[in-house]
Amino acid sequence: MSTPLKAAILVVSTTAAKDPSTDAADAALRDVFAQDGGAHWAVAESRIVSDVTVDIQRQITLWADAADPVNLVVTTGGTGFAVVDNTPEAVSVLLHKHAPGLVHGMLTASLAVTPFGAMSRPVAGVRNQTVIITVPGSPKAARENLQAVIKTLPHACLQAAGANSRALHAGGVKKLEQEAGVSPTGPQSHTHAHSCGHSPLVRHTTAPKSNDPSLGPSRRHRASPYPLLPVPAALALITQHTPPALAPILARVGPSLVNAVLAQDIRAAENVPAFRASIVDGYAVVVPPSGGKISGVFPVVGVAHAAAAATATAGGGEAVLREGEVARSTTGAPLPRGATSVVMVEDTVLVAEEGGEETEVEILAEEGGVVRAGENVREVGSDVREGEVVLRKGERVSAVGGEIGLLASVGVAEVSVYRRPVVGVLSTGDEIVEHDREGELRLGEVRDTNRPTLIAAARDWGYEVVDLGIAGDKPGSLEETLRDALRKVDLVITTGGVSMGELDLLKPTIERSLGGTIHFGRVAMKPGKPTTFATVPVKNNAGEKVSKVIFSLPGNPASALVTFHLFVLPSLHQMSGVSPPGLTQVPVTLAHDFPLDKSRTEYHRAIVSVGADGVLTATSTGGQRSSRVGSMKAANALLCMAPGLEPLRKGAKAEALLMGNIRRDV
Template sequence: MSGPLKAAILVVSTTAAKEPSTDAADAALRQVFEQEGGGRWHVVDTKIVSDITTQIHRQVTLWTDGTEPVNLVITTGGTGFAVADHTPEAVSVLLHKQAPGLVHAMLASSLEVTPFAMMSRPVAGVRNQTVIITLPGSPKGAKENLQAVIKTLPHACLQAAGADSRALHSGGVRKLEQEAGVSSSPQHHHHHHHSHTHNLSHVTPTRHTIPTDDEAQGHAPRSNDPALGPSRRHRSSPYPMISVPDALALIATHTPPPATATARVGPSLTGSVLARHVRATEPVPAFRASIVDGYAVVVPPGGDMRGVVYPVVAVSHAAPADAGGNGGAMPSLKQGEVARITTGAPVPPGATAVIMVEDTRLVSTRPVGGSSVGGDEGKEAEEEAEVEIFAEGVREGENIREVGSDIEEGVQILGKGEEISAVGGEIGLLASVGVKEVEVYKRPVVGVLSTGDEIVEHDREGELRLGEVRDTNRPGLIAAANDWGYEVVDLGIARDQAGSLEEVMRDALRKVDLLITTGGVSMGELDLLKPTIERSLGGIVHFGRVAMKPGKPTTFATVPVKNNDGERVSKVIFSLPGNPASALVTFHLFVLPSLRQMSGIDPPGLPRVPVVLSHDFSVDKSRLEYHRVIVSVGSDGVLSATSTGGQRSSRVGSLKGANALLCMPSGTEPLRKGAKVEALLIGSLRSGIL
């Protein structure tokens, strides 16, 4: 058999059948195929069915009984003792051959993890040319069971598909093991002594679970396992300390790309970023227009128009043809005639220039609709009849805006990646050329969640009880995200129980693109956040500690989920430190660039400006420090930075009024007044001029 082996995944779950985004098993299993399948697998299909035997039968036989059967069908879910668990029974009926060895391998590996694996009732076997295996419904259990057998499955599938057994087995078991990348413990090979001697280098350490590629890349769960209790928790963080630039690089790499949407042109477009170039759908102006009040003329050769009296044969106002202006049926102007015209009005056909009213004199008038009269004796409404012009050297095109002279039709007026501001005139520009809809990047929806049993709503009545803390982070972060133009979902406060936190986070990831949690990322035994992300949600923690002050325990993770269209997408989680000052610093430093990257803003970081210190600043010995400062512009144009006060991370008072973060390198000597340092602008500049 050439080419990759085809696998299909059947999720048996009444819940997921109703709400596909709740399923995490599919993502976990695909990850095993990708990372541990040795490049042999192509997952061709995933289907979700309810716990109903007929539905399971229908889907499995579609994959196994056609002209092009898949090589492997994996089911996940419905293998337990619950009333609704029918999968093993449904699958057994379909099997032509049982495969108890695969069942034994899966149970043995699961029992190494938990005695409760004996509650699983897997079946495995072959139907026609397809190997079928049932896995538990939990993403973790499904993943571990598949890891236990994946290395040997290609061999099973090739045999089931009808490959020549003799050729497959020609090199003996050792060759098969080498090809599959598995090893058995040496004692199984005593009967091979004649073929090779056991020197010690052959003895491999016994390990009962297959090391995952994740582990090799540092992606295996490093968090505490909450089930083990406090005596077994880590005494120091298992997450390596990384630098701020490395943290920002990881965020840039793992932030999902922006999604696009169509938006109507109007004030609500402010802050959006264009996902496609915009071309003018019509020229501006769309007709030849006068740029002054005066008279349209046909310029004679030489351009001398002095001292001649011209008849006024028509009038053109800046009104459309059918609204009082007579643009529709304007006769062509001949040399020796003029037409009165107002600013912005269409130039009559035939006219080649416009003379300003200041360069003319009224010679005679006539009653409206009557014949010419000298002077002003007529008392009824009068109209100009003749004017004299005082102009020489008149050039063709004078005082006329030609069609498309501002913007030609079809020309690009705004480029992909440009931000639509409220102050730069982009909305007016789009409106002027009749663009009604544009393609923009969707702005991500942000969720803000506080965690911890000690946290209470900030506006709760009554005194605080011992140990209670008012929630300052959630309102602060919601306000900050709103201010940067993002829609925010307030997710409230989650309690410190693994199950409830997982439920709240699963629910949150359905509604939002980026989730911010605060609290629960340090080293306490109740810090469940990282374990929940890694162990329950199937996510990857990309970093869990950053060498900075404040904000060392900042955590960045991504979790695979299905969106409403059933597509697999990545959602971002930032877990920020619990104290308010650190939360706002890390929001601006890390979360905001991720949000801006998802919104299509390039570059996504905040502007960095050089500032001069207005007093001495002490620095941290070992960590880069972000000091909250007020940056103001002096009368000399110099930007100067003043501290907002004591910077202890738990000190809320220092939040007041900061509009920038001073980037202070670590060192032993304080930074002196007058030194130049970089600052990140997080708000508008103040004027220091009194």
């Protein structure tokens, strides 16, 4: 086929029609055309319409009834059972011929992934010379459905466009299968031989799949199907698939604002200072228009204290200072009207007093008695002008207090900040028991170390945490626990259950039961190799589809804490608006020899301290076995150690990721 077939994509989503950035299905379908279409396709056009029957039909007929129609229309979205899911009904009445075989192929693909594939209502057929198919709105399901039929669609489109059927079928079915790149073992050519020697599993996606618990222990993988990614590649996937900063909320200025990230520029609501104020204890004076020479004895006609409405004359009225008069003024007090400058009390001598109050002072002005206008005076707005930007969007409110103090000083009582994600922490495994359960452990039982540790770590970084408890190694129970968690929180952290055993059910539950996407399932690092990052599509309270994040961390305590700081924290930062996300990296000098792993990058738990010479040095916390939670005791950094055969020697340089405050050598 010399000329590519023209395809059009129609996204049916009221949400995406309002905000196209929320749609991911279009990109997923384009990816299938590019990777699985065998150069047969060109995506000529794509559109987004609301879940409205007339809008769906109008766009399809524009493509199919044109003088030069597209060969294929793929709609995505609106194929479920929701009240607004109208796509199958809208498309069905447009079809001149129905194609139940294509529907069967798509449903077979969905059912091979999850029994809930039966909840999709695909429609397929031909209008004029255009083939039309409908796929679900979930990017993952849309990809799987299109992949299920993509190899056979060129043949269908050519026939619909009027090609000679006899010529197309010359050579028989075998020739058609060969040209399309399909085999009779399944709808597509994505099959792979199972490592244990059984008949090949039918695969409808190019992404790796976790174990299928329903197949039993003998059919589970003997080796992980997930590629071993380097840490930078894993971090890039986290950046790509973590939702952007959450919707802003209004927050009161106060201590609870610590760690919040501003969602907009903040402008001063008023001048600081709001009045002309003295910056010293002394005497307000009036510089004469003829010059600034002031010396001699002056009557004290008033007093100005740093208190509201405290500026008054000796007779009790408002002080209006005139040339030849002075008024006592304390630091921060508003100047009397007419005052131009303030002479420090140290440059005066008391001459007379009456009833405990000063009545006359002598000003001892040097340099010929010259006092300049504006001396020792803070002018209105000299610190901050009303309307001036005092803090920028994206800045983080620290616990030091400077940002809160600045906001308070300029009269800002409420600011827009990004909502901080709520974190859920779940431990998994039948062997896990509460850490504070009384009595001795039975054979095989393990106290839950990870959950309280990770809850403490997340709270220390300023995030609200929901304790999700312990889930046993039962698929239904784990699925229900995760579904409930995803309704309550923005990000779920689980520990355990991510390795290769028959009871390691987290990956299958995420993929097969929740319809999630595992973006990586192994990382080339030590500790933390089985770390898993996934996203799951869910509907929020407004009925909109959103993506929730799941991090499944290893069960070993040190591994869980290392991977929390290395992977989970950057994801939380991204959702919070923190930039740049992740731990701060600094160069350090090794205080002693450090052994290296021969094949994997190691994140060595260490204590970074600063000496009297200002040099940052790193000391190991001891044995680094991943199950040794003591290796995290007192650790404030992770040393990034590339693999090698020889140790890094004392005095060598390394990069440290800071988890806490730098210590001071004593």
